[in-house]
Amino acid sequence: xxxxxxxxxxxxxxxxxxxxxxxxxxxxxxxxxxxxxxxxxxxxxxxxxxxxxxxxxxxxxxxxxxxxxxxxxxxxxxxxxxxxxxxxxxxxx
Amino acid sequence: xxxxxxxxxxxxxxxxxxxxxxxxxxxxxxxxxxxxxxxxxxxxxxxxxxxxxxxxxxxxxxxxxxxxxxxxxxxxxxxxxxxxxxxxxxxxxxxxxxxxxxxxxxxxxxxxxxxxxxxxxxxxxxxxxxxxxxxxxxxxxxxxxxxxx
Numbered sequence: 448x449x450x451x452x453x454x455x456x457x458x459x460x461x462x463x464x465x466x467x468x469x470x471x472x473x474x475x476x477x478x479x480x481x482x483x484x485x486x487x488x489x490x491x492x493x494x495x496x497x498x499x500x501x502x503x504x505x506x507x508x509x510x511x512x513x514x515x516x517x518x519x520x521x522x523x524x525x526x527x528x529x530x531x532x533x534x535x536x537x538x539x540x
Numbered sequence: 541x542x543x544x545x546x547x548x549x550x551x552x553x554x555x556x557x558x559x560x561x562x563x564x565x566x567x568x569x570x571x572x573x574x575x576x577x578x579x580x581x582x583x584x585x586x587x588x589x590x591x592x593x594x595x596x597x598x599x600x601x602x603x604x605x606x607x608x609x610x611x612x613x614x615x616x617x618x619x620x621x622x623x624x625x626x627x628x629x630x631x632x633x634x635x636x637x638x639x640x641x642x643x644x645x646x647x648x649x650x651x652x653x654x655x656x657x658x659x660x661x662x663x664x665x666x667x668x669x670x671x672x673x674x675x676x677x678x679x680x681x682x683x684x685x686x687x688x689x
Contacts, residue, residue, distance in 0.1 A: 462618065465622055477629070477659060477673045477675075478629065478675065480659055481621070481656055481657075481659060481673075481675045482621075482656070484614075484618075484653070484654070484655070484656045484659070485618045485621065485622070485656045488614075488654055489614055489615060489618050489654075489656070492611075507567070507568045507569070507570075507571035508568070508569075508571065510568055511565065511568040511569055514565075514568075517611070517650075517654065518650065520653075520654075521649065521650040521653035521654045522646070522649065522650065522653070524653045524659065525649050525653050525659075525660050528653075528659045528660060528661050528673065529660070529661060529662045
């Protein structure tokens with residue numbers, strides 16, 4: 448169980464690094480948001496899962512954190528990505 | 541746009557659902573299942589403001605199922621995006637099954653936002669489609685179990 452937990456924590460950290468590194472680059476906002484989904488939502492969820500596997504003592508708070516993470520990340524990602532519709536004839540840059 | 545307030549029986553499913561959700565969050569937050577705490581949680585869940593609204597139950601359950609299935613799918617997409625050499629970007633339209641229900645819209649936006657391939661940019665003016673920005677592995681990755689939608 449500890450091995451599984453370490454695996455989840457390590458993979459989560461990897462997701463974090465891969466997804467957060469593009470923030471420093473010059474990529475478009477939406478491209479950065481795609482990789483942030485990987486880092487923030489999926490990576491953080493893996494890390495929380497790894498912590499959950501360590502024992503049931505902190506389960507209520509960790510489960511609450513997991514639920515809030517998934518909901519708020521997805522919806523705040525939407526808030527960041529939401530744009531007015533493109534005028535007709537204009538293509539995505 | 542104003543929607544008429546539905547009568548109480550029609551709004552009951554949403555009332556029960558939100559109360560149950562609030563009570564669950566209360567129990568997780570306090571991590572205490574004693575009767576006194578449950579009663580307090582129930583009181584708080586009922587006293588917090590409720591909005592009367594109806595729920596298209598079939599669409600809601602379908603969206604809930606798809607949103608839950610999307611979480612493991614998101615990990616598969618994350619790996620494929622991480623391995624992709626030259627991902628393709630583009631705008632697509634995704635149909636919405638929401639029938640005007642904001643709960644179903646929230647679930648559908650969750651499903652599209654949680655998967656790394658898709659980001660929701662907004663609802664089309666017709667209200668029946670989402671504008672979705674899609675980033676997915678390029679042609680070299682196709683055929684490796686790549687799901688084309």
